[in-house]
Amino acid sequence: MKGGGAAGVATLGAAGVKVAQNVLTDTQAAILPLVPYLDTLRWVFIAVALIGIAVAI
DSSP states (O other), X not given: OHHHHXXXXXXXXXXXXXXXXXXXXXXXXXXXXXGGGHHHHHHHHHHHHHHHHHHHO
């Protein structure tokens, strides 16, 4: 029984990796145009987080 469970988990894990690869490929195509703006977006997210903390205080 233990071996069967491990085999099932391994099969699901392998399928999950394939799905993740497909999703990453699709996501990469969507993100590539944003690469020049990533540094700016990082600072915008930091600013939003700091504003959120200030509002919470």
